[in-house]
Amino acid sequence: MNRYVKLVLMEMHRFWKLYAALILVTLVSQLGGLYLTLRKYMNGVNGELTLNPQTYTDYASRFGKLPFEIAMSRAALWIFGPVVLCIAALLLYVFLIWYRDWLGKNTFAYRLLMLPTARMNLFWSKLTAVITFVLGLVALQIVLLPVHLTLYRTLIPAALRPAESPLVPFVRHDPIFRTLVPPTFLEFILYYGAGVLAVTIVFTAILLERSFRLKGLVGGILYTVAAAAILVSPIILVTSGADSLAIYPMELFLLELGLGVILLAVSLGLSRYLMNRKITV
Amino acid sequence: MIEVKGISKKYGGKSVLRDVTFSAERGQITCLIGINGVGKSTVLKAIMGLAPLNGGQIRIDGKPLDKHLYEKVAFVPDVITMPASMKVGECLDWMRDFYRSWNPERAAELLSFFRLNPPDRVSSLSKGNASKLNLLLGLSLDTDYLLMDEPFSGIDIFSREQIASVFTSHLIEERGVILTTHEISDIEHLVDKAVLLDQGTVRMTFMCEEVRMNEGKSVLDVMREVYRA
Amino acid sequence: MKRLWAAAAFAVFIAISIGTYYVQASISRLPQFKLVKLDGDEAEATPLVISAQYFQLPYQEILSISTKDSKYQSESSLLERIQGTSPYPALTREYSNFMRGNPYAAQYLNDDDFLVRAEMETVRTNSRDGIFRLHVAVLDKKTNRTHRMVTTMPVDGPKYNWMRTTDVQRAGSHLKIAVQTNSATPDAASKEEQHIYDLNISDGQITADQNISFKPFQRPGKMLHTSNVYDADSTQPDKYLLLYVTVNGIPRDNGAAGGRETAVAENTVEQEYLMIYHYDTGTMDFLSWPESKPEAGLVNEIYQDGEYVLWTKMNGNEVKLKRYRLADNQLENELQLKKEDFQAESISHMQFGKNRLYLLLKTGEKPRVAALDTRDGRIVYRGEIAAKDSNGSGKQQLRNLEVHGFIVMQ
Incomplete structure (x- = not known):
């Protein structure tokens, strides 16, 4: 097992308790919240049935059915609350995964920087860990959806459910799920790839701060702002177009892709330089 | 041999090290001496690549x-x-x-010598024990060179004796050791070479045994002469 | 070691769950439809693209159906969505560098020697001092070089609220650029104008400005409205500029809208004319329809097809078509088609192509398409939308399909 893999395992192990807590919160909130929402609905239905005895079918023709999407949107706070929490926690950890090595009296950074391994492996292992944490939560959400659907089918009688609602259209049409799980695999790679680029840029800014302290903090912020400006500038130039600057959407897309790749390479190169030559404990 | 050639380092605008040159050979204990804040730790960190330099070179057995x-x-x-x-x-x-x-047998040996318990958390260790753990982690590596930064600072006297005894044992043996301290008295008898740092430069470098024999001076005596000059 | 197995298991879990989702997503579950031929020439239906909605409750899926297959909007790939569509696909393919810019904002001319683009840019506009820039680009097909000219408009004289190019034609080394304007005069009646600017290609100077007079149509207290006549092949050289002119009654402001001028859409169309401007002579003819007062409930469509103009009136039950020669304003032929001629419940939409009239028909469950030759009224194609699923579910799928229009691709 090479040292990069060992570092990845170490990074994952350091976070696993918090990660497990996030997973647990997600499970409890989503499943519990959906259960409560469905129960509340059925209580309402059964209450009506007690007052005016009728079949579920009659009820449905009078008051309508409860489609899966509506049930999910009624439970939206329970479903998306933990998603927001997880995103916030991971965003924070993008910073903490570095700074925790320096915080307090236990400067673990000494140990890591003295390892007989390329210093970039520290960078790669932290990046790998963050990517794995993010994708793990996405995978968890994907796996939870059929569970939600089953819970819905169990609690809501067939007469009150519209015909089949397969999950793929549900994800495609729900505005939030569609963002977490993009419609095509190509888009998944592009959007999460952009996320990897963003994390890489932030890591580079962090390394600037760790190398030059206060000056580095300013430098890091400027670097992040400059990177964002470079990525946004073609889009702004195009939409304010005099006709001769006009570029085709596909060309703009490829340009953005190219800029992203260049920014990634520059960030990685700069990070490598900082880690090997400038970083200070 | 660890060679430090003309290194300089600035923190902010201030010069911490200026043109520091010395060398440390294998089988010898070299001691960097100076008051607190003179830059001794910085020299060790620079050798270990933990602090970038503004100038100069460091070579370990001829290689960067x-x-x-x-x-x-x-x-x-x-x-x-x-x-x-x-x-x-x-x-x-x-x-x-x-x-x-990593030498697991030596690590086990030092573990019992320092009386450290494996199940104890690092956060629960006293300063003395934490320093001993640090030392254990450094000594248990089969390295040619060992750098130690203030190994005795803030340690109780018994732990200090324990640590000092390590220096004369087989655990140090053929290694080249560079250590820094501002309390030379405890280990004067162990040190082979002394490098006196003052205001970021090397004021004097000498072999302790020679000076003792030729001039009858202890390291402390030389220090007084140099720092008061 | 334990950590490694746990991490590996986690990685496998991630790969499998995300992978399974995308494998599922890539297998299209949405029903496929096709336009199949009932009789006639299959090639007639190739340019047709029918837009529809498929209801799979609670979702409505937007799709387009052709003779080849169905494309659902929610299943389109990212690259397809980025690429989008151009109104001039052939020109964009062949002259991709020249065709940059917003194609909907400009007029094009594609003849044997040149490719020309004319666009009016609005630099500043307030009610009195509109400043515009006319951008003209001329690609010499022989030398493959592009000559660009910019002229600030208006050249002199009256001010405009807006100016926009509506056509561009070439006469030798001069371009004739048709521009519609809305002049900043307080008199509502004389607001809209059509100008033909003469531009010298070699130096980019505007040498003439003909303000097409609509005096013959103007009536006191009435408002004129002009619009261009649809021509599917607008990039081809054309001897004529066709304008559809309506004389509208100006509604009295009844104060309900708080004194604001009410929208043009509330004007009543009292008379309609077709104005024909001849580029070579600079003269105008006009055609008034035999039934000049538009009939209630009938949709009016005017369409230019090369040297002819087609005037049609349609409602759900019938289509009336008159085909006029532009050279001498004479009626060439006319057609009258009823829904019974197609065994349809109703005629829902109509589109035009070169010498073709396309109809979208409702016939019970399966929507149908018919293509006619406008020269003689011959039905050259009939087709219907069928579900690819030939078993029982196909019928249910068709019931969930709602067709709402179609276009003719170039």
Whole structure:
């Protein structure tokens, strides 16, 4: 097992308790919240049935059915609350995964920087860990959806459910799920790839701060702002177009892709330089 | 041989080290002496690649520092370098995992010598024990060189004697040692070469035994002469 | 070692769950439809693209159906969505560098020697001092070089609220650029104008400005409205500029909208004319329809097809078509088609192509398409939308399909 893999395992192990807590919160909130929402609905239905005895079918023709999407949107706070929490926690950890090595009296950074391994492996292992944490939560959400659907089918009688609602259209049409799980695999790679680029840029800014302290903090912020400006500038130039600057959407897309790749390479190169030559404990 | 040639370092605008030159040979204990804040720690960190230099060169056995040399040079800093939540035993496992030059038998030997308990968490260790753990982690690597930053600072006298006894044991033997201290009295008898630092430069370098024999002066005597000049 | 197995298991879990989702997503579950031929020439239906909605409750999926297959909007790939569509696909393919810019904002001329683009840019506009820039680009097909000219408009004289190019034609080394304007005069009746600017290609100077007079149509207290006549092949050289002119009654402001001028859409169309401007002579003819007062309930469509103009009126039950020669304003032929001629419940939509009239028909469950030759009224193609699923579910799928229009691709 090479040292990069060992570092990845170490990074994952350091976070696993918090990660497990996030997973647990997600499970409890989503499943519990959906259960409560469905129960509340059925209580309402059964209450009506007690007052005016009728079949579920009659009820449905009078008051309508409860489609899966509506049930999910009624439970939206329970479903998306933990998603927001997880995103916030991971965003924070993008910073903490570095700074925790320096915080307090236990400067673990000494140990890591003295390892007989390329210093970039520290960078790669932290990046790998963050990517794995993010994708793990996405995978968890994907796996939870059929569970939600089953819970819905169990609690809501067939007469009150519209015909089949397969999950793929549900994800495609729900505005939030569609963002977490993009419609095509190509888009998944592009959007999460952009996320990897963003994390890489932030890591580079962090390394600037760790190398030059206060000056580095300013430098890091400027670097992040400059990177964002470079990525946004073609889009702004195009939409304010005099006709001769006009570029085709596909060309703009490829340009953005190219800029992203260049920014990634520059960030990685700069990070490598900082880690090997400038970083200070 | 570790060669430090004309290194300089600035923090902010201030010059901390200016044109510092000395060398440390294998089988010798070289001591960097100076008051607190003179830059001794910085020299050790620079040798270990933990602090960039503004000028000068460092060569270890003729080569500049690269990742492989971390198996040949060990550093015992004056801060705790393991995460607070880790247990002593886990620290040893961690080192064994990452270093080919880790010597588990020596680690076990030092563990019992220093009377450290594997299940104890790093955060629960006293300052003395934490320093001993640091030393253990450095000494258990089969390295050619060992750098130690203030190994005795803030340690109780008994621990200090324990640590000092390590220097004369087989655990040091053929290694080249560079250590820094501002309390030379405890280990004067162990040191082979002394490098006196003052205001960021090397004021004097001498072999302790020679000076003792030829001039009848102790290291402290030389220090008084140099710093009061 | 334990950590490695746990991490590996986690990685496998991630790969499998995300992978399974995308494998599922890539297998289209949405029903496929096709336009199949009932009789006639299959090639007639190739340019047709029918837009529809498929209801799979609670979702409505937007799709387009052709003779080849169905494309659902929610299943379109990212690259397809980025690429989008151009109104001039052939020109964009062949002259991709020249065709940059917003194609909907400009007029094009594609003849044997040149490719020309004319666009009016609005630099500043307030009610009195509109400043515009006319951008003209001329690609010489022989030398493959592009000559660009910019002229600030208006050249002199009256001010405009807006100016926009509506056509561009070439006469030798001069371009004739048709521009519609809305002049900043307080008199509502004389607001809209059509100008033909003469531009010298070699120096980019505007040498003439003909303000097409609509005096013959103007009536006191009435408002004129002009609009261009649809021509599917607008990039081809054309001897004529066709304008559809309506004389509208100006509604009295009844104060309900708080004194604001009410929208043009509330004007009543009292008379309609077709104005024909001849580029070579600079003269105008006009055609008034035999039934000049538009009939209630009938949709009016005017369409230019090369040297002819087609005037049609349609409602759900019938289509009336008159085909006029532009050279001498004479009626060439006319057609009258009823829904019974197609065994349809109703005629829902109509589109035009070169010498073709396309109809979208409702016939019970399966929507149908018919293509006619406008020269003689011959039905050259009939087709219907069928579900690819030939078993029982196909019928249910068709019931969930709602067709709402179609276009003719170039």
